[in-house]
Amino acid sequence: MNIVYLASDHAGFTHKEKVKEYLENQGFTVIDYGADTYNEQDDYPDMIYPCIRDMVEKPNTKAIIFGGSGQGEAIVANRIPLARAMVYNTPNEQLIILGREHNDANVLSIGARFVSEKDACRAVDIFLQTSFTGEERHIRRIKKIDIVL
Numbered sequence: 067m068n069i070v071y072l073a074s075d076h077a078g079f080t081h082k083e084k085v086k087e088y089l090e091n092q093g094f095t096v097i098d099y100g101a102d103t104y105n106e107q108d109d110y111p112d113m114i115y116p117c118i119r120d121m122v123e124k125p126n127t128k129a130i131i132f133g134g135s136g137q138g139e140a141i142v143a144n145r146i147p148l149a150r151a152m153v154y155n156t157p158n159e160q161l162i163i164l165g166r167e168h169n170d171a172n173v174l175s176i177g178a179r180f181v182s183e184k185d186a187c188r189a190v191d192i193f194l195q196t197s198f199t200g201e202e203r204h205i206r207r208i209k210k211i212d213i214v215l
Contacts, residue, residue, distance in 0.1 A: 071129035073099035073117035075110035078132025136177035166196035
């Protein structure tokens with residue numbers, strides 16, 4: 067996996083830009099759905115929805131989305147079939163590991179008001195480097211989520 071999708075609203079804009087530069091410096095192809103400039107009046111669904119809609123169409127890719135708390139962005143992402151978004155707005159990195167290992171999360175939603183840019187880059191590393199365990203119990207649970215769709 068070499069492609070990472072990004073999107074943010076105004077509250078996550080500077081974090082997105084920092085993570086974008088960080089990922090590109092590591093050789094990732096970044097597909098950026100905006101915001102392209104800081105605009106306090108923008109609405110996160112306008113960027114998050116198309117980003118996640120397109121990400122799920124490309125198997126084995128991941129998205130990182132940003133907002134003030136990360137909550138609203140994750141809600142939008144999780145409305146899209148096959149998206150499994152998790153929120154990171156606390157310094158507990160174990161949440162990211164468990165989200166990947168147990169839930170095969172393919173979207174990381176970062177709360178920029180609660181996570182520094184440095185910690186956001188660290189979270190991205192953990193998210194992209196942690197694999198889904200593939201254990202039967204986790205696969206079974208994910209299939210039950212997909213049935214709801």
